[in-house]
Amino acid sequence: MLYREAGDFKTSYAEDNQTFPIKFDRYAYYLLLVAAFGVVPFFINDYWANAVLVPFLIYAIATIGLNILIGYCGQLSLGTGGFMAVGAFASYKLMTAFPEVSIIVHILLAGGITALVGMAFGLPSLRIKGFYLAVATLAAQFFLVWLFNRVPWFYNYSASGQISAPERSVFGINVTGPNVDAWAQYMVCLVFVFASAWLARNLTRGTMGRSWMAIRDMDIAAEIIGVNPLKAKLTAFAVSSFFIGIAGALLFTVYLGAAEVGEAFGIQKSFLVLFMVIIGGLGSIFGSFAGAAFMVLLPVLLKNVLVGGMNWPTDVAAHFQFVIVGALIIAFLILEPHGLAQLWRVAKEKLRLWPFPH
Amino acid sequence: MNTMTENSTVGYVTDDGRQIGGTIMEMKNITLRFGGVVAIENISFDIHEGEIRAIIGPNGAGKSSMLNVISGFYHPQEGEVWFNGKKRPSMKPFEVAEQGIARTFQNIALFKGMTTLDNIMTGRLTKMKTGMLSQAIWWGKAAKEEEEHRQKVEEIIDFLEIQAIRKTPVGRLPYGLQKRVELGRALAAEPKLLLLDEPMAGMNVEEKEDMSRFILDVNDEFGTTIALIEHDMGVVMDISDRVVVMDYGKKIGDGTPSEVLANQEVIDAYLGVSHD
Numbered sequence: 060m061l062y063r064e065a066g067d068f069k070t071s072y073a074e075d076n077q078t079f080p081i082k083f084d085r086y087a088y089y090l091l092l093v094a095a096f097g098v099v100p101f102f103i104n105d106y107w108a109n110a111v112l113v114p115f116l117i118y119a120i121a122t123i124g125l126n127i128l129i130g131y132c133g134q135l136s137l138g139t140g141g142f143m144a145v146g147a148f149a150s151y152k153l154m155t156a157f158p159e160v161s162i163i164v165h166i167l168l169a170g171g172i173t174a175l176v177g178m179a180f181g182l183p184s185l186r187i188k189g190f191y192l193a194v195a196t197l198a199a200q201f202f203l204v205w206l207f208n209r210v211p212w213f214y215n216y217s218a219s220g221q222i223s224a225p226e227r228s229v230f231g232i233n234v235t236g237p238n239v240d241a242w243a244q245y246m247v248c249l250v251f252v253f254a255s256a257w258l259a260r261n262l263t264r265g266t267m268g269r270s271w272m273a274i275r276d277m278d279i280a281a282e283i284i285g286v287n288p289l290k291a292k293l294t295a296f297a298v299s300s301f302f303i304g305i306a307g308a309l310l311f312t313v314y315l316g317a318a319e320v321g322e323a324f325g326i327q328k329s330f331l332v333l334f335m336v337i338i339g340g341l342g343s344i345f346g347s348f349a350g351a352a353f354m355v356l357l358p359v360l361l362k363n364v365l366v367g368g369m370n371w372p373t374d375v376a377a378h379f380q381f382v383i384v385g386a387l388i389i390a391f392l393i394l395e396p397h398g399l400a401q402l403w404r405v406a407k408e409k410l411r412l413w414p415f416p417h
Numbered sequence: 418m419n420t421m422t423e424n425s426t427v428g429y430v431t432d433d434g435r436q437i438g439g440t441i442m443e444m445k446n447i448t449l450r451f452g453g454v455v456a457i458e459n460i461s462f463d464i465h466e467g468e469i470r471a472i473i474g475p476n477g478a479g480k481s482s483m484l485n486v487i488s489g490f491y492h493p494q495e496g497e498v499w500f501n502g503k504k505r506p507s508m509k510p511f512e513v514a515e516q517g518i519a520r521t522f523q524n525i526a527l528f529k530g531m532t533t534l535d536n537i538m539t540g541r542l543t544k545m546k547t548g549m550l551s552q553a554i555w556w557g558k559a560a561k562e563e564e565e566h567r568q569k570v571e572e573i574i575d576f577l578e579i580q581a582i583r584k585t586p587v588g589r590l591p592y593g594l595q596k597r598v599e600l601g602r603a604l605a606a607e608p609k610l611l612l613l614d615e616p617m618a619g620m621n622v623e624e625k626e627d628m629s630r631f632i633l634d635v636n637d638e639f640g641t642t643i644a645l646i647e648h649d650m651g652v653v654m655d656i657s658d659r660v661v662v663m664d665y666g667k668k669i670g671d672g673t674p675s676e677v678l679a680n681q682e683v684i685d686a687y688l689g690v691s692h693d
Binding site: 071072073076258261262264265266267269270272273275276277279280281282283284285286287288294342 | 488490509510511513514515519520522526527528529530531535538539540542543545547549552553554555559560563564567568571602603606
């Protein structure tokens with residue numbers, strides 16, 4: 060009864076094309092924006108920022124990026140960790156080389172550099188598909204991590220081989236380095252997330268998104284109606300890597316502060332983001348958020364319940380956490396292979412009719 | 418009559434009184450081989466502007482291969498393809514699409530994850546020109562272009578009477594409707610030449626009648642030149658202006674339906690004589 064579209068008539072194609080065609084959705088979205096930008100920053104503390112919100116926002120960007128590649132364009136990639144490393148190291152080199160330039164510019168440039176690297180590693184996609192492409196991108200993952208480990212120029216010849224983010228500020232407020240407030244970290248990530256989601260939504264609903272999806276669903280037919288496969292696949296790799304690079308740069312500069320490439324951007328990161336995409340729902344921006352939230356929040360929740368609620372020893376809880384998260388992922392894939400986004404769609408269909416059965 | 422080049426011929430008038438234009442496409446001595454197998458052997462034929470041209474023949478005659486040569490999937494070892502009075506260099510399928518040739522497939526090749534509307538909108542890809550940045554911010558040009566093309570697509574949706582399934586993912590649609598959506602996607606490109614690969618395969622009589630009507634209407638209302646492959650002889654003889662008959666990669670007949678029906682070689686190919 061509450062959630063309905065009756066009486067909500069569309070009189071122009073522009074209205075029909077909007078992101079949230081149902082009024083209720085639209086207002087819920089505005090409310091969420093107001094809360095995220097206007098309320099949360101005043102109440103956020105270090106625990107919530109570091110354990111929950113900042114990683115969630117950063118992984119949401121990475122998931123949107125990978126979702127464009129896998130969910131929209133159908134090109135399987137396991138190189139996410141490597142591309143995040145490119146973003147992190149690019150932002151590190153830029154920050155140390157040009158300290159006077161704003162960090163926001165550096166993060167965007169890091170995204171641009173990652174886009175170029177992503178395009179280079181996307182070239183095999185013109186010849187190979189599916190699992191074979193996944194293996195080719197796996198090569199990118201291992202090569203990039205090896206490169207950042209082995210070439211000291213990338214970590215400015217530091218003895219430990221680590222990179223650490225120098226202190227930088229935006230409008231006089233610290234956003235990186237040791238003296239940074241939780242709300243500042245949160246706000247930087249939120250702005251990037253909002254912009255990424257908005258850009259991704261626009262790109263996927265227009266000509267470009269349709270040519271990606273055409274390649275995904277049937278590449279031969281896509282070509283016959285005029286999609287240039289080279290252009291479509293490479294733009295998907297570029298846009299995807301751009302977002303993943305920004306996520307990597309934010310992860311390093313704003314969240315971690317210091318990073319060692321094998322540890323922070325290893326293969327497990329590629330799989331983590333891939334799980335987020337699959338659990339959230341392929342080909343859905345909302346799903347990217349849902350998947351990131353699921354994979355970030357679930358371990359935190361389990362830890363609180365097991366250690367805080369049931370007084371288990373920390374190490375046992377940590378081991379069980381793997382078991383439970385793993386089992387849940389498998390259960391999920393069996394019960395709803397199309398991810399949380401599909402669950403949400405079904406729920407909305409039901410809500411539309413509620414409380415009537417038909 | 419028009420400004421065609423030297424290889425064009427003048428048009429003709431059909432039995433039912435329609436004026437057909439000059440040559441729009443000409444295949445000259447096409448030979449296509451896959452290894453030792455000769456799929457098409459030295460075939461020449463032309464397609465005139467505004468006509469409905471059928472290609473028929475028994476299974477394995479090389480009809481689909483011929484369509485694939487026209488749409489750029491296969492590149493013949495010998496022979497020339499002339500389109501719009503110009504010799505066509507070897508082209509990729511998407512370049513052929515940009516030239517104004519659209520097609521449908523024997524086995525439906527729709528984008529199953531996308532809605533009917535999105536599927537037909539993809540048909541207009543070659544006409545949509547806004548850059549990536551403009552699309553990314555969805556301001557001004559990109560949004561306006563989207564609306565203009567939506568207008569055109571809605572006209573096609575009206576024409577094919579598929580308004581009710583506009584927002585349905587095509588994977589959920591029944592076979593006959595999917596065929597219709599695929600025709601819509603090809604029409605959205607506003608092609609100069611429309612290739613239909615067995616548009617009526619697997620349909621019941623009613624669906625066949627509907628599809629025949631749409632094909633005739635497309636030809637009549639938009640003036641689109643159509644080349645089609647079809648097995649249903651009744652349909653072919655009814656709707657096409659001229660027919661090419663192929664058998665074992667060779668052309669065995671070419672002419673109006675009545676001429677072709679009277680051709681002894683064609684009768685042999687269909688009814689079967691011993692090839693000794």
